[in-house]
Amino acid sequence: MKSFLYLLIFMALASGCQTSKKVFADKKDYSFLTDSLKIDQQLEKHKLPGFSLVVFENYKIVYSSQVGVKSMNSKEKLDINTAFSTASITKPITALLCHILEEKGLIKLDEPIDKYLKRWHLPKSKFTENNAPTWKQFFNHTSGTNQGGFSDYYEGDVIPTIKQSLLGQIPRYDKEIEFQFTPGTDFEYSGGGYVIVQMALEDTFNKSIAELAQEHLFSPLGLTNTTMIQPNENGFPTNVASVHDKDGKVIRTGLPITPQIGASGVWSTPTDLAKLSIEIQNALRNKNNKVISYQVAKKVTKVTALKNAVGGWSYGWQKSVAYNNYDWLMCSGSNTGVGGSIFATMEDGNGFVSLANGEKPNRIPVINNTRIEILKLMNWSKETSNESIQELPLNLKKQLIGTYNDFLYGQGVETKIVEQNNRLYVESPFLEYFKGKNANELLYMKDGTFKIVDYPNILKFDFSNGKINSVTLTRDSMKTEVQIIKK
Numbered sequence: 434m435k436s437f438l439y440l441l442i443f444m445a446l447a448s449g450c451q452t453s454k455k456v457f458a459d460k461k462d463y464s465f466l467t468d469s470l471k472i473d474q475q476l477e478k479h480k481l482p483g484f485s486l487v488v489f490e491n492y493k494i495v496y497s498s499q500v501g502v503k504s505m506n507s508k509e510k511l512d513i514n515t516a517f518s519t520a521s522i523t524k525p526i527t528a529l530l531c532h533i534l535e536e537k538g539l540i541k542l543d544e545p546i547d548k549y550l551k552r553w554h555l556p557k558s559k560f561t562e563n564n565a566p567t568w569k570q571f572f573n574h575t576s577g578t579n580q581g582g583f584s585d586y587y588e589g590d591v592i593p594t595i596k597q598s599l600l601g602q603i604p605r606y607d608k609e610i611e612f613q614f615t616p617g618t619d620f621e622y623s624g625g626g627y628v629i630v631q632m633a634l635e636d637t638f639n640k641s642i643a644e645l646a647q648e649h650l651f652s653p654l655g656l657t658n659t660t661m662i663q664p665n666e667n668g669f670p671t672n673v674a675s676v677h678d679k680d681g682k683v684i685r686t687g688l689p690i691t692p693q694i695g696a697s698g699v700w701s702t703p704t705d706l707a708k709l710s711i712e713i714q715n716a717l718r719n720k721n722n723k724v725i726s727y728q729v730a731k732k733v734t735k736v737t738a739l740k741n742a743v744g745g746w747s748y749g750w751q752k753s754v755a756y757n758n759y760d761w762l763m764c765s766g767s768n769t770g771v772g773g774s775i776f777a778t779m780e781d782g783n784g785f786v787s788l789a790n791g792e793k794p795n796r797i798p799v800i801n802n803t804r805i806e807i808l809k810l811m812n813w814s815k816e817t818s819n820e821s822i823q824e825l826p827l828n829l830k831k832q833l834i835g836t837y838n839d840f841l842y843g844q845g846v847e848t849k850i851v852e853q854n855n856r857l858y859v860e861s862p863f864l865e866y867f868k869g870k871n872a873n874e875l876l877y878m879k880d881g882t883f884k885i886v887d888y889p890n891i892l893k894f895d896f897s898n899g900k901i902n903s904v905t906l907t908r909d910s911m912k913t914e915v916q917i918i919k920k
Contacts, residue, residue: 580625
C-alpha cells in the first residue's frame, strides 16, 4: 500500500492472449503504441496475468489497451471496464473528496482534525501538545503519524474496524498509532493518517466514506467503474481483476478486502482514473471542468511538503519529477498482487494510467518499461527559455564533480555529478528509474542557482571552504536545506 518510492526493490500467458485496443482520437492514429509497447510480449516474459493501460493527450483519452486475463483461474480476458484494486492511488482521491466537501462549506481542513472525531481521539503526545494536527497535514504526510501500510483481508477473515486499526489491534502493528515528530516539521509516509481522515469523515457525516465519494465525486464525474465499496459489501462490482502471487496463482479468493478504505480502498479502471486526471487538468486551466473547481485543483496539486518528502509532495500527489520541462502529478499504488500508477502533466492535458494484477516481480518491470516507452514515444515536451542559463565557472565545476549522498530525494542512494563533453550531468537511481536514462544535465543559472533536467527543484549550493557543504532545495515558496556528504 505504499507509494512508488518503496517499489524500487523488486503466468506465463496462453499464446491466444491478444491485445484489445481502442483509439479514441479523431485526428491521430495512436495504434503505433500497440506495436511499440509490445505489452503482450512483456506479459509473457514477466509472467504477469493482466495489464490495463490508458493514454491521454490534449485533455482527451486517445488510447486504451487491455492485455491478459482477470483471473488465471477463469482465463476470462480483461476489458476496458475491468476494475482493479488501486491501493495508494486512493490517497489523492480521499484528499480531493475532502477539499470538495470543504468548498461546499461542510468541513474546514485547516482546523484540528481531532474535533471531528467521535469514535476515537488522537493519542496524547509531546509532539502535539501545542501543535494539534490539521486535516491537511495528514494529506501530505506531515502529521507525524506512523503506520505506513496494512495487510490485506479476504472473505472468511475477521475484518477489523478502523478503530481497531488505529489502536494497533491488527497484523503488522501491536500498539496504537503514534506521533513521531511535531506536525508540519517533517515528512513520514503514513497510511494510518488517512485512516484518521476516513474516521473523521464518517464521524462527521454519519455516512461511509464510500457513500461520500460516490455522492460528491464518482457519480458527478461519471466514474461508473470506480467505487470504495469492498468485496464483502453489497454493491461491489462483478467485473474485477483478481490479485495474483509471483507464480501467477490467484491469492485466496482473489479479492482483497480493505477496511482502511481512505488509505487504499478504491477499485477503479485506468479509463476512470484518466477521466479524473483530465478533470483536474481542466480545472487547473479553469476550462471544461465539471466537478472540480479551479481553486480546489490548485490546492490539491500545490507542493506543500519538501523536507525529506522525496522531491516534493502535495495533498496525496507526489511531485518529484519534471519530465521534458513539465510539472507532473504522480501517484502509485502497491498492494499484494496488484498495483499501478497515474502520471499526468500539470499543463496541456497529457498523461497515462496503468494497472496490473500481478505481484511486484511480475508487474513492476512491465509498468516501468511501459512508462519509459510512452514518455519516449509520445514526445511530450514543453518549450522553455534558455536565457537564464550561463556558463559554469571552471572552479565551481571542479568542486561539483564527485559522488555524494542522495541530496535530491533523500532515499539513501548514491548521487553522482560527472563531466561529459565539457558538461556536468547528475546521475541518480531515481531519475534513471523514472525516465530510463541516467544523464540529466546540471545547468548553472544567472542568479547563481542550479537546475537539473527532469528534476523539479532549484538548487543553491553552499561552496564555503572550497567544497560543497549543503544544498538548499527550492520549490515555489518552499525551501529546505540538505547536508551534502562527499563519498
